[in-house]
Amino acid sequence: MTHLFEFLLRQGDNALVLGHRTSEWCGTAPALEEDIALANTALDLIGQTQLWLGYAAEVEGAGRSANDLAFLRDAYDFRNALMLEVPNEDFGRALMRQFLFDAAQVPWLDALQGSSDSRVAEIAAKSVKEARYHLERSADTVIALGDGTEDSNRRMGAALTYLWPYAGEMFADDSTDRAMREADVAPLPSEIRPAWQSKVEETLGLACLTWPVSDFAHSGGRSGARHTEHLGHMLATMQVLQRSYPGAGW
Amino acid sequence: MPLDTAISEAKVWAWLDQVPDPEIPVISVVDLGVVRGVEVEGGAVTVTLTPTYSGCPAMAAISLDVETALAREGVTSVTIKTRIAPPWTTDWMSDAGRAKLEAYGIAPPQAAGGPKRCPHCQSTDVEKVSQFGSTPCKAQWRCRDCLEPFDYFKCI
Numbered sequence: 001m002t003h004l005f006e007f008l009l010r011q012g013d014n015a016l017v018l019g020h021r022t023s024e025w026c027g028t029a030p031a032l033e034e035d036i037a038l039a040n041t042a043l044d045l046i047g048q049t050q051l052w053l054g055y056a057a058e059v060e061g062a063g064r065s066a067n068d069l070a071f072l073r074d075a076y077d078f079r080n081a082l083m084l085e086v087p088n089e090d091f092g093r094a095l096m097r098q099f100l101f102d103a104a105q106v107p108w109l110d111a112l113q114g115s116s117d118s119r120v121a122e123i124a125a126k127s128v129k130e131a132r133y134h135l136e137r138s139a140d141t142v143i144a145l146g147d148g149t150e151d152s153n154r155r156m157g158a159a160l161t162y163l164w165p166y167a168g169e170m171f172a173d174d175s176t177d178r179a180m181r182e183a184d185v186a187p188l189p190s191e192i193r194p195a196w197q198s199k200v201e202e203t204l205g206l207a208c209l210t211w212p213v214s215d216f217a218h219s220g221g222r223s224g225a226r227h228t229e230h231l232g233h234m235l236a237t238m239q240v241l242q243r244s245y246p247g248a249g250w
Numbered sequence: 251m252p253l254d255t256a257i258s259e260a261k262v263w264a265w266l267d268q269v270p271d272p273e274i275p276v277i278s279v280v281d282l283g284v285v286r287g288v289e290v291e292g293g294a295v296t297v298t299l300t301p302t303y304s305g306c307p308a309m310a311a312i313s314l315d316v317e318t319a320l321a322r323e324g325v326t327s328v329t330i331k332t333r334i335a336p337p338w339t340t341d342w343m344s345d346a347g348r349a350k351l352e353a354y355g356i357a358p359p360q361a362a363g364g365p366k367r368c369p370h371c372q373s374t375d376v377e378k379v380s381q382f383g384s385t386p387c388k389a390q391w392r393c394r395d396c397l398e399p400f401d402y403f404k405c406i
Contacts, residue, residue: 033379033380033382033390034380036380036382036383036384036390037380037381037382039382040382040383040386041382043303043305043306043307043386044303044304044305044386045305046305047301047303047304047305047306048304048305050304050305051304051334121335122334122335123334125334125335125336125337126301126304126334126335126337127304129337129406130303130304133381133404133406136381137381137382
């Protein structure tokens with residue numbers, strides 16, 4: 001597996017897994033406007049998935065398509081960050097996760113626009129516009145709920161506590177990241193952390209939430225070595241049609 | 251073949267200007283700015299399209315509608331290319347398209363990030379209901395004067 005293929009799977013799988021989790025709100029969100037907003041966010045993410053995994057499939061050159069990569073790989077072949085695969089639990093956690101991801105994704109995609117790989121740069125330029133729009137909304141919602149009622153503040157705090165140990169993985173560099181940095185395809189994820197941190201600090205302050213003390217970070221999602229038990233359950237739902245009726249199309 | 255039946259780029263653009271956007275049929279795909287290029291070689295036509303939002307489900311319908319419209323005009327060889335760079339922007343929407351949107355009840359995109367006025371009563375006293383709307387390209391707003399809700403075409 002080449003580093004570029006691995007790198008592209010990480011981009012595509014992040015968008016796919018969060019896109020699927022977000023799509024689980026369709027028809028069940030707390031208000032109609034939120035339902036529509038979440039469905040549209042999911043749609044953007046699935047669109048970005050098609051671009052990333054489409055390019056990944058070309059780079060791999062094994063005759064697989066973006067659909068094959070999405071629907072016919074098992075959990076240990078996925079390369080998404082762990083934070084994106086844990087269950088939604090409640091609206092607060094879903095929006096806190098979206099915010100923690102968006103705050104990293106905006107500076108990350110912004111930097112990828114200058115990639116030495118022109119396809120990566122093109123996909124990033126397309127996606128960053130959508131990510132900026134998502135960040136505007138997720139940050140606003142985190143502030144509104146954090147600085148809301150006693151109950152909404154408590155639930156946003158609980159969401160932050162739950163997600164925090166998963167957030168650090170987004171910025172942990174490994175050999176693939178260093179190879180991409182060497183080739184000027186992408187910055188190191190750790191180089192994005194300061195921009196993320198300042199946005200998160202600012203937003204949590206406005207949301208009356210406290211920056212968590214521990215810097216402990218789970219790992220294993222981006223490498224595929226140790227996903228949580230939740231990914232397999234999610235894939236069982238997401239992939240059931242292609243697994244049951246291989247090759248089924250519209 | 252007599253000269254006046256030959257396919258020209260100008261003719262193809264005019265035909266495409268008759269193809270309505272599947273989600274907002276009051277504007278054409280040319281008004282929307284998703285048609286980025288037309289090439290004619292003999293009888294073969296290549297149309298380059300750019301997606302509005304990367305997951306916009308209307309893109310598949312637009313490709314099909316473009317092919318169908320050209321086939322109706324007698325073009326037998328149509329190739330649809332997708333191009334994502336430079337990314338689509340609402341700056342590419344035509345002035346005619348903006349006017350048609352407003353007349354239809356959708357506030358056209360504004361660089362300031364919100365609608366200039368209510369498309370129903372022209373009041374400037376408007377407020378945002380939600381950043382997202384019935385399609386990826388729209389947000390929901392409301393007029394505080396006539397109290398009507400309306401779609402606003404997001405500016406990106």
